[in-house]
Amino acid sequence: MRVDDMVLISVDDHVVEPRGLFDGRVSAKYADQAPRVVTRADGADVWLYDGKEITLSGLNAVAGKTPEEYSWEPTSYGAVRPGCYDADARIADMNRNGVLASMCFPSFARFCGEVFCEASDKEAAAAMVQAYNDWHIDEWCAGHPGRFIPLAVLPFWNPQLAAAEVARIAAKGCHAVTFSEDPTGLGLPNIHDPFWDPFYAACVDNDVLVCLHIGTANRFNLPEGAPIDVGLSLTGLTAVQSFANILWSPLLTRFPSMRFVLSEGGIGWLPSTLERVDDVYRRHRFWTKQDLGGKLPSERAREVFTYCFIEDRAGIRDREIIGVDNITWECDYPHSASTWPLAAESVGEQLAGLTDEEIDKVTWRNAVERFSFDPFAYRSRHQCTVGALRATALQTDAA
Numbered sequence: 253m254r255v256d257d258m259v260l261i262s263v264d265d266h267v268v269e270p271r272g273l274f275d276g277r278v279s280a281k282y283a284d285q286a287p288r289v290v291t292r293a294d295g296a297d298v299w300l301y302d303g304k305e306i307t308l309s310g311l312n313a314v315a316g317k318t319p320e321e322y323s324w325e326p327t328s329y330g331a332v333r334p335g336c337y338d339a340d341a342r343i344a345d346m347n348r349n350g351v352l353a354s355m356c357f358p359s360f361a362r363f364c365g366e367v368f369c370e371a372s373d374k375e376a377a378a379a380m381v382q383a384y385n386d387w388h389i390d391e392w393c394a395g396h397p398g399r400f401i402p403l404a405v406l407p408f409w410n411p412q413l414a415a416a417e418v419a420r421i422a423a424k425g426c427h428a429v430t431f432s433e434d435p436t437g438l439g440l441p442n443i444h445d446p447f448w449d450p451f452y453a454a455c456v457d458n459d460v461l462v463c464l465h466i467g468t469a470n471r472f473n474l475p476e477g478a479p480i481d482v483g484l485s486l487t488g489l490t491a492v493q494s495f496a497n498i499l500w501s502p503l504l505t506r507f508p509s510m511r512f513v514l515s516e517g518g519i520g521w522l523p524s525t526l527e528r529v530d531d532v533y534r535r536h537r538f539w540t541k542q543d544l545g546g547k548l549p550s551e552r553a554r555e556v557f558t559y560c561f562i563e564d565r566a567g568i569r570d571r572e573i574i575g576v577d578n579i580t581w582e583c584d585y586p587h588s589a590s591t592w593p594l595a596a597e598s599v600g601e602q603l604a605g606l607t608d609e610e611i612d613k614v615t616w617r618n619a620v621e622r623f624s625f626d627p628f629a630y631r632s633r634h635q636c637t638v639g640a641l642r643a644t645a646l647q648t649d650a651a
Contacts, residue, residue, distance in 0.1 A: 253600075253603075253608045255597060255638055255639075256350075256637060257638070257639065258350075258600060258611065258637065258638050259615060259616040259638070260350055260352055260581065260583075260599065260615050260616065260638060261352055261580075261616040261619040261620065261625075261627070262351055262583035262584075262585070263355050263401070263515070263560050263580045263581070263582050263619050263623070264357065264465070264515045264516050264560050264582035265582070265583055265584060265590075266356055266357050266358070266584070266587060267337065267342075267357070267358065267392065268308060268313050268332065268337040268360075268586070269299075269337065269358065269359060269361070270338065271297075271329065273383075273384070273387050274287055274288070274380065274384075277383035277386055277387060278380065278383050279379065281379075282379045285373065285380075286380065286383070287300065287306075287360070287367075287380065289329075292305075294326075296327060297327070297329050299360045301367060302370075302371045302373070307326035308326060308328065308329070308359070308360070309326065309327070310322070310324060310331075311323065311588050312359055312587055313359075313586045314586060314588050314590075315333045315335060315585055315592050316333045316649075319588075322588055332586070333586060335585070339391070339392050339396060342354075342585075343399055345592065346399065347641045347642065347644050347648065348642065348645040348648040349585070349592050349594075349595050349596065350596040350637075350638030350639070351583055351585075351595060351596075351641070352399070352616065352627055353399050353616075353619075353625070353627050354399070354400055354583070354585070355401035355402075355403050355428065356400065356403060357430060361405060362468070363430060363465040363468045363515075364405065364408075364431055364468040365381060365405030365408075365430065366432070368380055368405065368407065369408060369409050369440075374407070378407040381407045381417065382417065382420075385405060385417070385426070388402065388403070388404065389402045389404070389421065389424050389425070389426050397630045398627040398629060401428065401619070401623050402421070402425060402426035402427070403426070403428045403429070403430055404417065404418075404421040405429070406418070406429055406431065406451075408431060408451065411451040414450070414451040414454070415450040415451050415453065415454035416454075418455055422458035422459070422460055426460075427458070427460050427461060427624040427625075428462075428463055428513070428623055429455070429460055429463065430463045430465060430468075431462045431463065431464060432469055433466065433467075433468050433491075433493070434493070434494065435469075443498065444501050444502055444503055446506075448503070449506065452503060452506070455507075455511075456510060461558070461623065462513065463513040463515045464494050464512060464514055464517075466487050466488060466491055466516045466517055467487060469490060488516070488518045488521070491521075492521055492525060494514060495514060495522075495525065495553075496529065498512055499529060499552060499553055499556070500542065500549075505543075511557075512557055512558070513558040513559075513622070514559050514560070515560060515582075516560065516582065516584065518561055519567030519574055519579060520561075520564045520565075520566035520567040521567075523570040526549070526573060526574070527550075529553075530549055530550050532549070553575075553578075558578055558618070559574065559579055560579070560581060560582040561581065562582055562583070568603065568606075568614075571614075576613050579613070580622070581619075583595045593650040599615065603615070
């Protein structure tokens with residue numbers, strides 16, 4: 253398949269929340285507690301919430317910059333590309349990249365809304381969660397139909413409230429939520445605990461996928477003095493732990509229709525891990541009393557998980573072991589791992605040699621089916637290709 257003929261849907265990007273997100277979306281009772289942006293004396297823009305400063309990290313908004321310009325230091329809205337925080341500008345950047353649709357994780361709120369979970373006033377925090385979701389679904393996504401897959405945060409410190417929010421956002425057309433890889437890192441019960449059953453039941457009842465983004469467990473600690481490169485090299489390993497934790501969990505016995513997405517976890521590690529869990533099952537199930545209903549763990553994994561990759565040639569090479577129907581693609585705009593504005597060339601090179609059917613599954617079809625998302629309700633498939641989108645963005649500067 254020619255690159256220009258491909259259709260690309262990214263299931264993991266990020267939004268830098270705009271100033272004024274909460275304006276007019278929080279009741280008078282909580283308005284004075286709503287997060288707001290201020291500019292510090294050093295020029296950095298920060299969110300103020302619950303007595304804390306939450307900075308905009310430069311490394312999380314590097315679209316348009318060269319690697320020589322990357323920095324972890326706090327930055328400002330004026331120093332990052334408007335596509336990071338402005339939906340219209342984001343669409344222009346997606347067109348420049350040849351990307352039809354995008355699912356965007358939070359930034360200031362952290363990847364699964366941890367800032368709300370850690371807030372001192374949980375009643376007010378629950379109001380902020382709803383305000384955030386209303387902005388994300390009704391403005392960021394709805395303003396450009398067929399271009400964004402909605403993704404909600406949750407008041408997950410309270411599973412009953414989380415269940416109610418799952419039902420509320422599903423009624424608004426959102427069928428994905430972001431959740432912690434391991435809630436024990438946030439001081440909550442582990443995922444196996446029946447504490448979470450109201451939340452799980454709501455996800456099953458409303459056909460909602462649970463996205464576990466790497467870095468949402470507060471469990472990855474570097475040895476003292478270790479170079480930051482160590483952490484950058486190992487971040488994806490938390491996905492392996494999440495995979496095993498869920499695969500063997502009794503939650504799948506209680507809720508066999510639960511579905512999880514390992515967001516930004518990569519896929520190259522899966523073939524050896526799938527081999528390992530099958531071996532564990534064959535050798536140890538008699539004394540561990542593990543009952544998978546007659547299935548191998550690798551077979552259960554195909555039913556439960558969706559994976560995504562940015563650049564992962566090893567995983568693509570072993571796609572049949574993983575399951576082509578379980579693989580999706582991500583751009584990770586505007587983070588430092590992103591392949592913007594040449595994502596189409598990157599994924600095209602990685603998928604060279606695959607059949608057209610396999611390419612379609614990986615680049616868009618699996619995402620459409622898993623996330624209950626239909627971009628073709630708004631435009632023809634011909635208008636959705638890399639070539640067609642890029643033809644509309646000839647004036648969009650990539651620098």
